[in-house]
Amino acid sequence: MRYLLILFLMLISCSKTLQDQQSLIINLEKVIPEELSITSFIKSDLESFYEVELSDGTLFYYSNDGEHLFLGDLFRIEKDNLLNLSYAREKEKVLSVLSDLDKNSAIKFPPQDKKYEVFIFTDVDCGYCRKFHSQIQSYLDLGIEVNYLSFPREGLNSETAKKLVTAWCSDDKQVAITELKNGKELPFQNCDSNPIEEHYNLARRIGITGTPTIITKAGISIPGLMEANELMEYLK
Structure with a gap:
């Protein structure tokens, strides 16, 4: 019975997260240019922010309260080095395009x-x-x-x-x-x-x-x- 209750609470939590995420997307769609669309909306490495990609390739970060967004590179400090997470993400996008390209x-x-x-x-x-x-x-x-x-x-x-x-x-x-x-x-x-x-x-x-x-x-x-x-x- 206890495990069923835990599972039920997890399902409620997941459902609420999806609803909150959909609300954020709807609000964001109201402020981006009409000719653009949201192609990716995922959790980022930055706590409380989502990573958003638009159809023109623009990448930015959007707070989970729907009140803040920023454009720019996101870095992670690893010991004595800085890892540019945004640059790594851009490379992934380029490699994805190359894989979809008919090279002939x-x-x-x-x-x-x-x-x-x-x-x-x-x-x-x-x-x-x-x-x-x-x-x-x-x-x-x-x-x-x-x-x-x-x-x-x-x-x-x-x-x-x-x-x-x-x-x-x-x-x-x-x-x-x-x-x-x-x-x-x-x-x-x-x-x-x-x-x-x-x-x-x-x-x-x-x-x-x-x-x-x-x-x-x-x-x-x-x-x-x-x-x-x-x-x-x-x-x-």
Whole structure:
């Protein structure tokens, strides 16, 4: 009888926790932008706070009384070291995106002797994307395979998005994306298999807003242009 009572009390406690959590989610949905949704709502390592993730990749912490939230990194002190829990969580998200990615959908530039690989969210109009591509041989010479993923910064209905569709639907994707990054105008091409929207949504899941953004196999996200020798430090 005693064990049944304990079990009953545990069930009541769990039910109340779920109800409280649902109330917090409902209240939070009232204040976040309408175009966003809550994709994750879990207990965090910080007592009395939940970890919340939005559909655009934003990560923040929300108090269990529903009155406070903060954006920023959460650290845990371990002996003489600081462990960045938020950074570890971000890496998990990036690795999740990589696992969901159809790697055959990338435009691949393989080196002669492959030692590493990176995935780069790019468009064809941004200056730093063009600069990266103009020196792509320096990455290939170090054995870094470059896999381009599309990310039209101005949205899926932009002119840049149409150019990216053309690149991915061309018979020779390497030549097409090179010509577009060099400023050449190409006739619009479309195909049922173009992955532009898929890539765009994957990028938004991890909060990417600009190009180029370099993703390593270890789950490190590097925004902006990085020279080949510098990038090697993240790959070794």
